[in-house]
Structures are given as structure tokens and as C-alpha cells.
Amino acid sequence: MQISNHTFLVSGGSSGLGGACVQRLLNHGASVIVADLVPPPQHLADQYGARLFFQRTDVTSEADVRSVIATGEPQTGPLRGAVICAGVVHAERVLGRDGAASLDAFRRIIDINLNGTFNVVRLAADAIAQHEPLEDGERGVLVMTASVAAYDGQIGQAAYSASKGGIVAMVLPLARELARYGIRINAIAPGVFETPMVQSMPEKLRLSLIEQVPFPSRLGSPDEFAALTEQILTNRMLNGTVIRLDAAIRMS
Numbered sequence: 001m002q003i004s005n006h007t008f009l010v011s012g013g014s015s016g017l018g019g020a021c022v023q024r025l026l027n028h029g030a031s032v033i034v035a036d037l038v039p040p041p042q043h044l045a046d047q048y049g050a051r052l053f054f055q056r057t058d059v060t061s062e063a064d065v066r067s068v069i070a071t072g073e074p075q076t077g078p079l080r081g082a083v084i085c086a087g088v089v090h091a092e093r094v095l096g097r098d099g100a101a102s103l104d105a106f107r108r109i110i111d112i113n114l115n116g117t118f119n120v121v122r123l124a125a126d127a128i129a130q131h132e133p134l135e136d137g138e139r140g141v142l143v144m145t146a147s148v149a150a151y152d153g154q155i156g157q158a159a160y161s162a163s164k165g166g167i168v169a170m171v172l173p174l175a176r177e178l179a180r181y182g183i184r185i186n187a188i189a190p191g192v193f194e195t196p197m198v199q200s201m202p203e204k205l206r207l208s209l210i211e212q213v214p215f216p217s218r219l220g221s222p223d224e225f226a227a228l229t230e231q232i233l234t235n236r237m238l239n240g241t242v243i244r245l246d247a248a249i250r251m252s
């Protein structure tokens, strides 16, 4: 899918990995619908004007996601893809000092990270499927954000790993089903990236994660994530797969 002059929705596009994707898409001449709880930085709205559309969106809400697409498309043009980054992190032992882990917390993580991702996938796919096919019969492309925690989650990550494992598991059935509409779908499983989510972790945990990265032994930059997203959007042979972007980290 060509990026310039096309419209992409980015959930979680006001911060971190999603924010870098928004910046890259705008730089490359796309229009972007940001679906996030908070607005993107004001300087982007000033710089890109009508090419950037924001409406406060909770990805777990059917009404919110329907509305951001229905209201955004008339301003930005027909939706050709979505980059789904909205997510939250949570750490809690199953058997902690205060007893068994909170079931409500587990449900909340699954609701935002997994159900929220599926909600955006299904409604973005529904919008994209209405539009005319382009080269190769392609109508659109979706990129979901999993995590290496889907494969090697640490102690305390049962909820987070389950939410990301669910994303990994649904890539192939979604790709198979959406193929008849000319829609591709892939996921990226990032290692550890320098975003507000990771900056909010305790210093000790952050340093221990960096130490576990073989090469380059540092946090990834959000633009490195955005660069892979761009490749997935533009390379039509990428479909139905999960790509680890992790500098070889295998979390202990």
C-alpha cells in the first residue's frame, strides 16, 4: 500500500510507538486518524492541519471506534490501513503478598490490549472493505502490536503476556479471512523500546531489561518501530505473520 495520499488510523497514536508511526506517516504524505484517549502533540496539529484528525477514542468501545472512523474519513479520505498500538502494561504476581492476583486487573488488560485490538481490526477492516481495490487487488493493510512477552513473558506478566499472545494467535486466521477482501494483516512483537510506557517502569527493572538485550544493547527507538511498520504497510508480500523486533532479547 502506497503511503502518500492515503489515510491510516493509528490507535494509541498520541504517544510512544504509535506516536512515531503517526509522525512517519505524516512525513510521507499520508493523512492520519489518531484514535487515543488523549490528543497528539499540538505541534503536529499545527504543522499538518487537516491531514491529522483526532477524536478521543477508547479502543474498548464499539461506539468510539465506529465514530472516529465515520467522523475522520470525510476529512481525511478513505481508510486504507490501521496501525494498532493502544495498550497498557501491567505486572502482578499470581500469588502475591496480599493473596491471589486481581481478576479485575487481568480482565482490564485483556480488554484494552486484546479486545481493544480486535475492536479496531474488525471496524477498520469493515471500513476498508467498502473501498475500491488498488494495485494487486489490495484494499488495505492492518498492523497489530504484540510483544516479545507473548513468547517469553516474565514473572508477573501473566495478564500482559496473555493479551499479547492472543494477538499473535489471531494474525493467521484474520489474514486468511481478510484475504478475499484484499486486506493484509501482520503483527510486530517489539522487544524493549524507549517510550513513556517503559520510562514508567522502576529504574532497576528497566536496567535489567537493557542488560538482557544482546545487540545493540540499548532500548529501541520508536522510529525503528515506525520504520518496520512502514515496510509492512508497503510490502505486499508481508501477510499473516508476526515479526519480532527485539535485538535478539529473550527475556529471562
Ligand SMILES: NC(=O)c1ccc[n+]([C@@H]2O[C@H](COP(=O)([O-])OP(=O)(O)OC[C@H]3O[C@@H](n4cnc5c(N)ncnc54)[C@H](O)[C@@H]3O)[C@@H](O)[C@H]2O)c1
Binding pocket: 011, 012, 013, 014, 015, 016, 017, 018, 035, 036, 037, 038, 057, 058, 059, 060, 085, 086, 087, 088, 089, 112, 113, 116, 145, 146, 147, 148, 189, 190, 191, 192, 193, 194, 195, 196, 197, 198
Ligand atoms: N515500549 C515497549 O517497549 C513495548 C514493547 C512491546 C510492546 N509494546 C506495546 O506497544 C504498544 C504501544 O506502547 P508504548 O510503549 O508506545 O506505550 P505508551 O504508553 O507510550 O503509548 C500507549 C498509548 O495508548 C493509549 N491508550 C491506552 N489505553 C487506551 C485505550 N483504552 N484507548 C485508546 N488509547 C489508549 C495511551 O493514551 C497512549 O497514548 C502497546 O500495545 C504496548 O503493549 C511496547
